[in-house]
Amino acid sequence: MSMILGVPVTVLSGQLMLGVINGAFYALLSLGLAVIFGLLKIINFAHGAMYMLGAMCTVLMFDAFGVNYWVALFVAPLVVGCFGILLEYFLLRRIAGQDHIYSLLLTFGVALVLQGVLTNIYGVSGLRYTMPDIFKGGMNLGFMFLPYYRAWVIVVALLVCFGTWFMIEKTRLGSYLRAGTEDSQLMQGFGINVPLLISLTYGFGVMLAAFAGALAAPIYSVSPVMGSNILIVVFAVVVIGGMGSIAGAVITGLLMGVVEGLTKVIYPEGSAAVIFLVMVIVLLIRPSGLFGKEA
Amino acid sequence: MTMMKKLLTSAVASAMLVGGAQAEISGNTVKIGYLADMSGTYRDLAGPNGQTALEMAIADFGGKVNDAKIEVVSADDRNSPDSASSTARRWVENENVDLIAGLVASSVTIAVSNILEENDKLGIVSGSAASSITNEHCTPNHIHYVYDTYPLANGTASAVVKEGGKSWFILTADYAFGHALEGDVTRVVEENGGKVMQTVRHPFPTSDFSSFILQAQSSGADVVALANAGADTTNAITTAGEFGLTQSGQTLAALLLFLTDVHALGPQSAQGIQLTTGWYWDMNDETRAWSDRFMEKTGVRPTMVHAGIYSSTIQYLNAVKATGSDDAQTVRKQMMDTPINDMFAKNGVIREDGRMVHDMYLAQVKTPEESESEWDLYEIVRTIPGDEAYRPLSESKCKLVTQK
Numbered sequence: 001m002s003m004i005l006g007v008p009v010t011v012l013s014g015q016l017m018l019g020v021i022n023g024a025f026y027a028l029l030s031l032g033l034a035v036i037f038g039l040l041k042i043i044n045f046a047h048g049a050m051y052m053l054g055a056m057c058t059v060l061m062f063d064a065f066g067v068n069y070w071v072a073l074f075v076a077p078l079v080v081g082c083f084g085i086l087l088e089y090f091l092l093r094r095i096a097g098q099d100h101i102y103s104l105l106l107t108f109g110v111a112l113v114l115q116g117v118l119t120n121i122y123g124v125s126g127l128r129y130t131m132p133d134i135f136k137g138g139m140n141l142g143f144m145f146l147p148y149y150r151a152w153v154i155v156v157a158l159l160v161c162f163g164t165w166f167m168i169e170k171t172r173l174g175s176y177l178r179a180g181t182e183d184s185q186l187m188q189g190f191g192i193n194v195p196l197l198i199s200l201t202y203g204f205g206v207m208l209a210a211f212a213g214a215l216a217a218p219i220y221s222v223s224p225v226m227g228s229n230i231l232i233v234v235f236a237v238v239v240i241g242g243m244g245s246i247a248g249a250v251i252t253g254l255l256m257g258v259v260e261g262l263t264k265v266i267y268p269e270g271s272a273a274v275i276f277l278v279m280v281i282v283l284l285i286r287p288s289g290l291f292g293k294e295a
Numbered sequence: 296m297t298m299m300k301k302l303l304t305s306a307v308a309s310a311m312l313v314g315g316a317q318a319e320i321s322g323n324t325v326k327i328g329y330l331a332d333m334s335g336t337y338r339d340l341a342g343p344n345g346q347t348a349l350e351m352a353i354a355d356f357g358g359k360v361n362d363a364k365i366e367v368v369s370a371d372d373r374n375s376p377d378s379a380s381s382t383a384r385r386w387v388e389n390e391n392v393d394l395i396a397g398l399v400a401s402s403v404t405i406a407v408s409n410i411l412e413e414n415d416k417l418g419i420v421s422g423s424a425a426s427s428i429t430n431e432h433c434t435p436n437h438i439h440y441v442y443d444t445y446p447l448a449n450g451t452a453s454a455v456v457k458e459g460g461k462s463w464f465i466l467t468a469d470y471a472f473g474h475a476l477e478g479d480v481t482r483v484v485e486e487n488g489g490k491v492m493q494t495v496r497h498p499f500p501t502s503d504f505s506s507f508i509l510q511a512q513s514s515g516a517d518v519v520a521l522a523n524a525g526a527d528t529t530n531a532i533t534t535a536g537e538f539g540l541t542q543s544g545q546t547l548a549a550l551l552l553f554l555t556d557v558h559a560l561g562p563q564s565a566q567g568i569q570l571t572t573g574w575y576w577d578m579n580d581e582t583r584a585w586s587d588r589f590m591e592k593t594g595v596r597p598t599m600v601h602a603g604i605y606s607s608t609i610q611y612l613n614a615v616k617a618t619g620s621d622d623a624q625t626v627r628k629q630m631m632d633t634p635i636n637d638m639f640a641k642n643g644v645i646r647e648d649g650r651m652v653h654d655m656y657l658a659q660v661k662t663p664e665e666s667e668s669e670w671d672l673y674e675i676v677r678t679i680p681g682d683e684a685y686r687p688l689s690e691s692k693c694k695l696v697t698q699k
Binding site: 018021119128145150220229230264265269271272 | 526560
């Protein structure tokens with residue numbers, strides 16, 4: 001059997017595949033963060049909590065009303081997105097235009113409150129969610145067993161990422177968004193409701209996080225603390241990609257998934273730290289990130 | 296001469312004071328501090344429901360001991376030895392706390408037991424796993440009550456090897472508890488003629504185990520053992536199910552699994568897994584009766600930690616009552632002299648190293664067909680007698696044993 005770095009090629013290919021799948025989650029989450037920061041200049045530390053709410057919402061809707069997975073995949077992001085809009089309207093708007101640190105602290109506080117309240121109600125052991133029957137089982141690729149669900153995650157996550165990039169960079173609505181946040185007075189002069197646009201953008205970023213949460217519900221243990229672990233990683237991804245760069249967030253998300261996956265085989269103990277190591281190196285060489293515009 | 300007289304008088308006076316203190320309950324109050332993880336990873340297996348168990352014990356005892364009142368204070372240790380130490384220090388030095396109960400994360404327990412030793416107060420450890428707590432870290436001021444990593448390895452690992460699982464892949468949480476468990480398991484596997492082929496240490500905590508499960512699959516080992524706890528274990532088990540680990544002929548062994556974890560997983564994902572436990576709610580009429588009362592108050596079935604907190608509190612209060620004292624050494628000696636016979640343990644004995652030795656149980660998670668209700672999760676496969684389960688005193692490194 002041929003080997004690379006002391007690891008059989010077949011094992012390595014399997015790990016690369018898994019890396020892409022995890023990367024797809026990172027991409028979805030960092031995309032939302034990048035949209036919110038890129039357009040609104042809000043450092044959204046509640047992003048992990050919104051991911052958690054998406055997953056919790058999927059499970060709770062099933063338990064309470066028997067809402068199935070497909071419906072939840074649309075409804076959970078909508079519900080959490082609406083919550084995001086309320087959050088923007090009642091809290092974030094008050095600190096618009098202030099230093100970034102205010103949005104960071106405010107959203108961090110919101111995340112802690114959400115996590116604390118839900119922990120008191122549901123505990124931390126995790127809620128049970130059964131995978132839809134259609135996804136049970138998997139296929140043997142020769143080098144690994146690929147569960148159907150993981151294959152579905154890659155496809156749908158990439159589609160959503162591409163769709164979001166296309167909407168913001170290539171459509172008229174996207175150009176309003178970008179212009180509205182660049183020069184809101186001018187846009188308001190054109191008769192465009194900029195505050196509404198901002199609320200909707202924040203809501204949309206939150207929806208992306210909640211969507212990732214709903215996608216994660218069948219494969220990860222769903223609990224109020226699930227968002228706090230992933231948040232820091234996703235922030236690192238956004239920093240590496242270049243704060244605010246939409247394409248950068250997606251590509252870096254996938255890349256970091258792969259880097260982390262390979263580390264798990266070669267030096268498992270370092271897999272939690274490798275992304276931060278990459279971040280340090282990238283920041284030393286390119287302070288604005290891989291895809292960020294030079295300041 | 297007057298100087299000498301003064302010294303003598305004060306020496307006699309303080310001797311009388313000390314002597315007096317041993318025979319009575321200080322401040323006519325027995326004060327118990329409950330220190331545990333109330334909000335983090337170990338919340339569900341100990342946490343606020345552990346405090347409920349403690350309060351149930353006090354209420355069942357009658358709320359008073361020899362006319363002295365019983366007070367409870369509690370705090371969240373946040374799984375941080377620093378935070379727990381400052382609370383423990385405040386309690387024993389300024390607030391006259393006599394007993395610290397709960398004690399979940401092993402790092403917290405080791406830090407707190409040092410403070411207890413400095414101040415000669417008592418601690419009863421119900422949640423921690425590390426067997427070092429009554430080995431190299433033993434003190435004359437704490438008792439380890441419910442279980443530790445030694446029987447976890449002895450129970451599950453030896454059972455699995457004897458059933459033919461000869462080659463092992465161990466997936467270990469990369470911190471003290473995981474390392475201790477990995478070491479204990481390796482010893483038991485090798486002693487029983489098995490072989491550990493590969494160990495992989497994963498960062499704590501990890502949310503995605505797919506990569507590690509894939510490595511376990513390609514290792515070709517008969518047994519994939521999880522030397523981790525809490526969310527790490529449940530995540531790993533879920534992923535193993537998703538990737539068809541057991542369907543491809545490998546056995547999954549979870550070395551530390553609590554009832555709350557199995558409940559979160561459900562019998563569909565957890566069926567067939569073998570585990571070692573110190574107690575199970577559905578063992579007999581006595582355990583069921585107590586668990587029903589517990590469930591009425593909390594809405595959930597108790598873990599072995601909850602039951603252990605109840606039992607140890609009753610034992611403690613009995614010892615205070617019998618000796619009429621809340622002095623740590625007097626009470627500890629009385630507890631050591633009294634075998635434990637209650638709904639938690641039969642003929643349990645507290646050894647000089649502070650280890651409470653009692654029977655442990657090898658359990659298997661029921662299939663969805665076998666499980667008749669939400670909490671009907673375990674089949675008790677075998678009783679592991681206490682002497683067989685725990686580290687024998689002859690192997691102890693505890694100073695209380697070696698310096699005798």
